[in-house]
Amino acid sequence: MGLTLATIPLAVTNLSRMQFAVTAITHFLFVTTTIGMLLTTMIFEFMYAYGRGDTEKYGRLTLFFSRIFFFSFGTGVVTGLIMEFQFGMNWSAFTRLMGDVAGVPLAIESMISFFVESTIIGLWRFTWGKLPKRAHAWLGVGMLGASLFSIVWIIAINAFMQNPYGFRLEGGRARLTSLITLLQNPQYRPEFLHVLFAILITGGFLTAGIAAWQILHKRDTSAFKIAVQIGLLIALPAAFLQPAQGDDQGAATAALQPMKFTAIEGRYETEGSPTTGAPWAMAALINEDTHTTKAVSIPNMGTYFGKNTFTGTMPGMNAVAKMYHAKFDKTVAKSYDGQMTYYPPVTLLFWTMHLMVYAGYFFTMFALFATIMLHRRQSAIEDHPKTLRTLGWVLWLPYLTFTSGWIVAEVGRYPFVVYGLLTQYDAVSPSVTVTEAGTSLALFLMADIFLVTTMIYISHRTVKRGCRKSPVIIQKIAQFRIHLQRRRSVMPSLSNLQVIFLGIISTELMLFFVLDGADFGAGMATFFVGDDLSKRQQIMKVTGPVWGGNETWAVTAFAVMFAAYPGWYSALTSGYYPLIFLMLFFLIFRGVSFDYRNQWHSRHYNRFWDWALFIGSLMPPFLLGIIFSSTVSGVPIRNGFVYASMGDILTPFSILGGILAVLFSLNVGLNRVIKKVTEPVATSLTVALKRTTWILYPALVLFAILLPFNTQFFTNRPVIVTLLLILLVAFLGVETWAISQQRRRVAFWLSVGTMASFIYTIFLGVFPTLIVGRTAGTSITALTATSGPVSLLWTAWLFGFTIILMVGLQATAYHLINKYYHEPASPMI
Template sequence: MTEMSRIQFAVTVITHFLLVATSIGMMLVTVIFEMMYAFGGDKNEKYGRLALFFGRIFFFSFATGVLTGIVMELQFGLNWSSYSKFFGDIIGVPLVIESMLAFFVESNLIGLWRFTWGKMNKKWHAFIGLALLISSMFSIVWIISINAFMQNPYGYHMEGQHARLNSFIDLFENPQYPNEFGHVFIGILIVSGFVTAGISAWQILHKRDPEIFKRALQIGLLVAVPVAFSQQLLADNQIQATMAVQPMKFAAVEGQYDNAGSKTTGVPWYAFATINEQKKTIKGLAIPDLGSYFGSGQFTGKAVGMKTIAKAYHTKFDKTVAKSYKGHMSYYPPVTLMFIAMRWMVYAGFFFTIFGVLAMLMMMRKKKDIAEHRKTLITLGIAMCFPYITITAGWIVAEVGRFPFVVYGLFTQFDAVSPTVTAASVTMSLTIFTIMDALLLYTMVYISHRYMKKGVPDINGEYPELEPHLDPFDRRVFKDA
């Protein structure tokens, strides 16, 4: 039952986060294009048209994201009521604020931005778009504050069976918060850049306004490549924070069961490996000493393995938060899943930086136009899926790696499940929610693809060349006469 509830929550949260990343990413490039249109002079109409094009993809992703968000929040009352009861005083206010920003502020700004296009000074209109982008980003602020608390409980006290914050400010003073927020925000920027570049490459391949989309492709790469470099540094900071708070998670993503390393030797890093979770062994291609470098910056040093950490967890938690399991609680997360997810993020980071730089260099070549590099364009079109897989892998590492805790060190996932929920009800709700999320994702992709096939609208947001030409003697011509 607990496993089914966890799968259900994973499906709904991942679906919602993919759409959140898309909506914020598309609004970011929309604002960039509109700023270039508004402040770039009279010859930059093409950027205004691009703003309208990517703005529509933002609308579709925002609308479906709101619906998946509603589905996601239903989880707290359905399958995780014990968690809501225990930590409701902490998670309630940020969730309400985030909902108000998403449903009220953003919704109003969306209407204001869309229906005042061409009806007010374009510079002032660009600042409405900027306000919309900022309000969208504030959703991350509140959600990350909740997740940072779940990763590292901070600034709280217990009142009976309820956890309460000492101060609302403590949510943002959590040492886990800055690294986690930065890591997620940069990940969304990578989504923004590569999705923009991928859509533009796809349009160029199909010869839809290729000259305009060449500029969009350049802007997308200029957004993605610098932040892909910086993500490597932020990831290292996140690793250090994880090692300090959740040593089991760090050991699991490295597949490290036994203690290793010393003052003069380092810990190997497995590039590829097979893991036997029953026998607790790992075999594969190991790079000597590189494992010590991650999180410390040095190629020597001791590292504690999962076997030692599990013993320490039994001593620390068996008689407190896991006392009802009488020493039978397992503190090992799904190691193989964690190992694969972490390797995907590492290799994807290298791909984003190296391929992004190569694509930018090809864009700068004068002898051969980018439209002639079909393989590069096809790769860009396919690669826009990779950031979504990467942020999903990041979610797996962050959330699954916290096993068996829903709030690290305080509350187990098994105790957080609703006490009256049955396996049959979880199976039914999982099936319904999965179908709903799949339909919403399909709807978003389908509608976006339909508009992509139309190409870039004119500066008024219309497609006059697609309007049917009526016969001048057709009676429909005189219907309003």
């Protein structure tokens, strides 16, 4: 692999590990909350839609818990973006070497699960009271199914990293042999079920705890009694099954990762015999310097947890370390120059594991106790304030528990990223500096703390408001019902696949720039209406329900890039680390601003989120324009990685590309918003649109002049590039005429054509080169960056199937949202 401790500072590896830990834990906090809240919300909505008698209280519960779900979902989306890009930013060597295997599940998760749930959520949120109750409830089922389908493939990737399976090594890179084989990994089933039960426990206790708090404060007691019961009925079976499932995963860990298993048991020396078993330490004082443990133990249980039998020897860490040195020092771990230690942080693993074990048994006993106490016929729920108060505190414990579980799973794999195949040091991005890694860690940590704190704060405010009947909501539901009643009167060659995938990626990025670019433009458009809240709300009503689905086009584009061109993905995301990091940072605050902005009526608070929306809409297209303009003009490349300074990236040509991306986004966004808003907002935005188009003309002329001097466009494909530029100018010219004639629909579609022409000019101009190197022979091309034929074929079939689903689903969402746009806002918004 060519890396040693002299070429990459060890600090970069450690900083990257800490950043991944922070972002992964934060993201999973929102994943479990999102799925748990969605499950309980769906149960309440089905009771509301299919129940008999007075079902209004189920409707109130649906609206109440859906608010917490929306806060969590929006924050989970933006933290999930960081997770995907980190594989390339901080761990580009992993992406390059293992992307052929990990890329396909990630592409499936992004193209199907993430897209479906992000598109349906806007539709589900916008159409409450407009669609029939039962149809609306089934939209939620689609979201829940997509979320669970996402877990299937994310766990498949993690199971591969824990126990490599379903691959072959070819030229030092892992090549996928079968997608189905990935799901047959012995590590997969126990890990998947363990995570699933953790989500159910979290969702159940969170629902019951919030409802218990409401009952204690005498808020809508009749409705929240049901919520307590439903929450406990979700948590109880999962809590009973989880310990047994944990035993299965422990046995799998003992067989597949012996060092991790011995560390969580705090065992340094081999113990047990053919007639007796190794003890299990209930608590221990561990000295990691002397490799000794003083423990209070239960005889024979250590062997039982490892082998499901009470007799037999269990190896200690010292014996396992000797085995690892003999097996890996001269092969997988040779980059460490003999300085490798295979001992993980034993104290951390021991106590996090034991916290998880003890909490698991507590969940079982307390869920059973609370269910019995609160379901007794002789007394009412409110007659047990101590139990209710305990429920209100216990809702925090699952978060601590599953965080401990992820620490055990990931830290226990030390020093490997892919167990037995790739160490952390060999997986880190070679082009990332200590300053870049440290800065991004600090800023992501601050952003995550801010997001978690804000999420807790606004959720607390929502809980305090309760779900008491609101005359405004009841009136809106009645209005919706009136509106409803009125409306009822052969395998391709490898080279062909490479061409196909460039077309797929460029098309997905084009759709991202058109759809989410329109959202960026709408966010920037708020600048032109000042502080007038009613005008801002008109603009936000255009983009609020659809921004999540639109943003998934970028996620799926980079996921397909990961699967089809791991060399391109790893070089791009690590080589442009500061710009990718800044883009994600701004996307985080833009994404949550839609839900967070109106949760507290304070001038400074509202102004902060207004600026977050504006800057978060301005900077991502600007940064992406710089990145892709830089890749076609040339950057320093060595050994397949980009080593570019800010001076190499920020050239006049690339900055102009960023400005053009902003102008194109503003152009599309203003055209889209103007179609929907009323006067006088439409008039003021039309003035801004005319100014934008006139600024575009000189910017495009300058761009065309600089093209021959900064790119190979007119060398590789002069005819295609010339035609695309002519088409681009023609679209812009006719659009200017359409704006002057107030042909708003025509102007919008012409702005889409202008944006598409610009994107295809960038991507088709240098193909098959993907990133142009400044030195001859160093460019990253479709041939050198590609995956193997199995991964390419799986991804091609996947895309062919899902593109129909993606386009159809999003078209349906846009149709329904446009249909009901001028009706009163949904209570879910």
